[in-house]
Amino acid sequence: MSFKFENLIIWQKSMDLGEEMNLLVKNFPKEEIYNLFSQLRRAADSVALNTSEGSILQSNAEYRKFLGYSIRSLAEVVTCLHKAIRRNYLPKKDFDRYYKNCFDLMNMTIAYRNKIK
Template identity: 60%
Template sequence: MDFKFEKLTIWQKSMDFGESINTVAYKFPREEIFNLSSQIRRAVDSIALNISEGSIGQTNLEFKKFMGYSIRSLAEVVTCLHKAKRREYISEEEFLKHYEFAFNLMNMMVAFKDKIQ
């Protein structure tokens, strides 16, 4: 691994989360392809993308800003998961599995952001 963001646990976990959510989104009904399915996939990808983009910024303040974007994207994914559960696209069990992962990742990301000086 040559880029510093590749060593970050939050980046690695966000990459894993992205693949898991992507698989879930493809189970949504066809009529959601340009709506909820697209939205959740873009939001989940944005988590890792913002971590990597911020990590190569000029300043720590810039990195904190991008971590904020990443955290917001994670919150968006959680909201999409709630929508998917309410519309019965995913089971309660599947929702809880992804919700718990998101909750733990959010805590890690917030702690990481708070440590950036």
């Protein structure tokens, strides 16, 4: 027994992203706890949350809208990563890895969204 979204690779990868960002922010300075720390965690978690929420009892149009929210949350994560690297909270190699993961997940989500008519 499972919810249909649990089988989606985009949901699984977005769950991983949320956990990675949660670990990442633990290295941020304490003064960021209510700013970038919180924003990055919430944005990353929103990717999976919107993917799952949109998949339950929604029309295809509504589901596409929720997937759009997931895509926009990914853009927010990327912007937070840019802020983190500019503030020297994140090594370039880690930024590059997270950036690629976000880019790949965005493209997968867009492709999935485009298949929903």
